[in-house]
Amino acid sequence: MGSPTIASLFPQRAVVGVGDMSVSNNPNITLSTYALGSCVAVIGYDAAMRAGGLLHLMLPDSKLSPDKAISQPAMFADTGLPLLLRALAGLKSNTTRMRWFVAGGASVLCANDNFRIGERNIRAITEQFTKFNLRWHQAALGGTINRTVHLNVGTGNITLKTPESNDTWSLAA
Numbered sequence: 001m002g003s004p005t006i007a008s009l010f011p012q013r014a015v016v017g018v019g020d021m022s023v024s025n026n027p028n029i030t031l032s033t034y035a036l037g038s039c040v041a042v043i044g045y046d047a048a049m050r051a052g053g054l055l056h057l058m059l060p061d062s063k064l065s066p067d068k069a070i071s072q073p074a075m076f077a078d079t080g081l082p083l084l085l086r087a088l089a090g091l092k093s094n095t096t097r098m099r100w101f102v103a104g105g106a107s108v109l110c111a112n113d114n115f116r117i118g119e120r121n122i123r124a125i126t127e128q129f130t131k132f133n134l135r136w137h138q139a140a141l142g143g144t145i146n147r148t149v150h151l152n153v154g155t156g157n158i159t160l161k162t163p164e165s166n167d168t169w170s171l172a173a
Contacts, residue, residue: 011029011030012029012030013029013030013150014029014030014031015032015033015034016032016033016054016055017056018075019057019072019074019075020056020074021056021074021080021084022053023051023052023053023084023088023090024051024052024091025049025050025051025153026153027050027153027154027155028153028154029153029154030150030151030152030153031043031052031053031153032149032150032151033054033056033149034148035147035148036104036106036146037104037106037108037118037146038058038105038106038108038117038118038121039057039058039105039121040056040077040102040104040121040122040125040141041054041055041056041057041101041102041103041104041147041149042055042080042081042084042100043055043100043101043149043158044084044085044093044099045098045099045100045101045153045156045171046093046097046098046099047099047156047171047172047173048094048097049091049093049097050153051088051091051092051093052088052151052153052156052171053088053093054151055074055080055081055084056074057074057075057077057080057081057125058075058076058121059075059076059077059117059121060076060117060120060121060123060124061076061078061124062076062079077125078124081125081128081129081132082128095132095134098134099156099171100134100135100136100137100171101136101137101138101149101158102125102136102138102139102140102141103139103140103141103147103149103160104140104141104147105121105122105125105141106118106142106143106144106145106146107119107142107143107144108144108145108146118142122142137171138158140160145162145163145164146162146163147161148160148161148162151171155170155172156171156172156173157170157171157172158170158171
């Protein structure tokens with residue numbers, strides 16, 4: 001049977017920052033993003049390939065900053081989701097098998113948010129899911145609270161942490 005590897009003894013966390021994305025098929029990796037406010041996290045998981053990805057988008061539309069969209073496409077819903085889909089396809093994931101979770105889009109600063117970035121981010125990612133004929137299986141969107149999410153690539157489990165709760169769902173089922 002052999003000795004366990006260092007990686008199997010010490011699970012690793014890959015932190016996905018604002019306007020960034022990460023994918024993995026390493027079962028010892030947990031993809032995490034912290035303190036989602038108006039930003040939206042999009043998590044996809046293919047149980048057959050044991051591969052997943054996490055996108056932390058910040059803004060709804062790349063037209064807001066075309067130069068930034070070229071250098072940091074994960075920042076925007078319209079360039080970030082296609083980037084995530086391509087990266088997952090590179091791990092042999094198939095969109096017909098993928099299960100999706102989305103979280104964020106809150107209005108955490110004040111109820112009178114004139115820019116309504118969270119609301120606009122939710123609308124933009126909804127439009128992108130429609131465009132690519134995708135649907136999410138779980139969501140935690142809107143409201144006024146911050147959220148932190150983790151994807152355990154080995155199990156497909158999502159952990160959602162808020163100031164009020166700590167919930168877990170499976171994208172592997």
